[in-house]
Amino acid sequence: MRQLQLDIEPQLDARISDFSGPGWGPVIDAVRQLHTGLIDRFYIYGGAGTGKSHLLSAICDSYLELGKSAIKVSLLELLDAPIEAITSLERYDLVALDDIEAISGVLHWQKAVFHLINNNNEDGGQLVFSSRFAPIELKLELPDLQSRLTQAVSVKAPTGHSHADRQALLNSVLARRGVHFDPQITEYLLLHGPHQTSTLLQSVDRLEKLLKGEKTKLSHAALKQIYALIDEYRQ
Numbered sequence: 001m002r003q004l005q006l007d008i009e010p011q012l013d014a015r016i017s018d019f020s021g022p023g024w025g026p027v028i029d030a031v032r033q034l035h036t037g038l039i040d041r042f043y044i045y046g047g048a049g050t051g052k053s054h055l056l057s058a059i060c061d062s063y064l065e066l067g068k069s070a071i072k073v074s075l076l077e078l079l080d081a082p083i084e085a086i087t088s089l090e091r092y093d094l095v096a097l098d099d100i101e102a103i104s105g106v107l108h109w110q111k112a113v114f115h116l117i118n119n120n121n122e123d124g125g126q127l128v129f130s131s132r133f134a135p136i137e138l139k140l141e142l143p144d145l146q147s148r149l150t151q152a153v154s155v156k157a158p159t160g161h162s163h164a165d166r167q168a169l170l171n172s173v174l175a176r177r178g179v180h181f182d183p184q185i186t187e188y189l190l191l192h193g194p195h196q197t198s199t200l201l202q203s204v205d206r207l208e209k210l211l212k213g214e215k216t217k218l219s220h221a222a223l224k225q226i227y228a229l230i231d232e233y234r235q
Contacts, residue, residue: 013059017172019194022164023158030153034094034126035066039153043129046084046157051169051197052130055157059128070092074103079109086112088204090119096128101138102150117148127152138148160195169197170204179208182218185226194233205234 019028033039044052045073063070069092076099078085089095095116120127131138134156135149158165167190174181175222179188185207194200206229218226 012172013176014054014059014061015176016062017176018058018169019051019055020172021158021162021168022163023062023165024168026155027055027157030035030155031062033153034128035062037126039123040126041129041148041152042127042129042148043135043152043154044157045134046129046153047159048132049196049198050157050160052157053098054197054201055129056098056128058073060094060096063094067195070094070096072096072098074098074102075100075109079103079106083112084144085106086116089116090123090125092125094126094128095120096130098130100129100131101133104139107141110140110145114142114145116149117145121229160200163190166190166193166195166200169200173199173201173204177208181207181211183221184223185211185218188227189230192227193230199233203230 009232012078012207015032016028027044030039031044034042043215044055046052053074060070060072071089073089079102097113100113103113117127122192129149129152135146135152135154138146138149140146140149160166170186170190189203189207191199193203205227207228210229
């Protein structure tokens with residue numbers, strides 16, 4: 001039988017500071033309530049690429065910083081694992097389940113998540129969920145699970161169209177990595193680059209590799225090449 005490999009480390013380089021933009025205010029408020037124990041379930045939803053997975057990794061990282069155990073698992077990837085594997089998640093202080101909509105039409109996994117929620121609550125644990133759909137929009141065959149998810153504090157992720165949100169994300173990521181982009185590149189990336197969090201991060205990764213070790217002032221031709229690269233990610 002295939003064994004599920006669970007990794008306590010967040011899967012992405014993510015921090016709560018990445019979400020310091022004004023559009024993420026309601027989300028960060030909910031995260032603070034998680035930290036203080038005011039809520040035990042949080043549900044973030046929004047379109048693909050809006051930063052939900054990045055947020056879940058950041059929340060897990062924040063719990064590890066507090067000396068607590070946390071894990072993020074994609075239910076989309078978990079579907080091929082033995083159903084019994086989900087019981088190993090019960091020992092964590094916080095469990096972040098990504099792609100909750102993946103279990104639509106898979107009744108045995110819905111039952112497993114429902115039991116995880118019940119057992120997690122009994123042990124004083126906390127749960128975070130992410131989905132492309134609001135809780136009430138999920139097409140689940142298990143009414144009890146639907147009810148549990150609708151009871152969670154739910155917030156819609158920003159679309160990414162806010163310049164301030166993208167700037168906060170970019171500043172946080174670059175500062176953490178100790179990377180400096182020419183101001184012209186940063187300005188072009190924010191004005192003409194991708195709006196989606198996931199794609200913006202991909203473009204930053206590529207730019208970082210391209211500019212690694214570059215200390216001299218970039219020529220006009222080099223800037224044009226970089227702008228063309230950014231344009232490839234434009235949505």
